Amino acid sequence: NAGVTQTPKFRILKIGQSMTLQCTQDMNHNYMYWYRQDPGMGLKLIYYSVGAGITDKGEVPNGYNVSRSTTEDFPLRLELAAPSQTSVYFCASTHDPGQGGGYTFGSGTRLTVV
Amino acid sequence: KQEVTQIPAALSVPEGENLVLNCSFTDSAIYNLQWFRQDPGKGLTSLLLIQSSQREQTSGRLNASLDKSSGRSTLYIAASQPGDSATYLCAVRPDSNYQLIWGAGTKLIIKP
Secondary structure: OOOOEEHHHHEEEOOOOEEEEEEOOOOOEEEEEEEEEEOOOOEEEEEEEEEEEEEEOOOOOOOOEOOOOOOOOOOOEEOOOHHOOOEEEEEEEEEEOOOOOEEEEOOEEEEEEE | OOOOEEEEEEEEEEOOOOOEEEEEEOOOOOEEEEEEEOOOOOOOEEEEEEEEEEEEEEEOOOOEEEEEOOOEEEEEEOOOOOOHHHEEEEEEEOOOOOOOOEEEEEEEEEEE
């Protein structure tokens, strides 16, 4: 099925550990985004990419890194996990952000840092 | 700095009622505004997009309006059904960039 696939769905990390959240889309979308959603809050943009090889910081990039070597993949890396990074992470993609309605979201990764 | 607010945070109504969800934003320099639906454990689904030059958009039982000058949007749901139970989020795209600024959402419960 076409869409945005995120793995894993759930993960528990210990403080200081590292991990990569995977995101893959098969719609040939140029624009991809990583958001985090804390309980009772709106989504906050971590990083985004407007095409392969191009990434930029969003509102809350500290503690995270991204890469975009292909159109399909946009992994999010946590280098030294901290309790403040406990959240639900969503990856999204769109062909044209000006059209908006084309945003497709993954089902999310629920991360707990203990 | 653009801020998006959704009130109420939660709403519970009987099935069949018409209802209105509210979204307000502080900076009228927006490119578009979108309404999304979020179901527990799932991603977000885009419902309606209103460009800054538009006043409203309709899809089935849903109607979204936009008043840029007052910084407000409403999502009207007609003849509500239990399947409409979800969290509804609005997001604003500023004129200046590709980012979306999100409200915290309204959790809607439709009682059978």
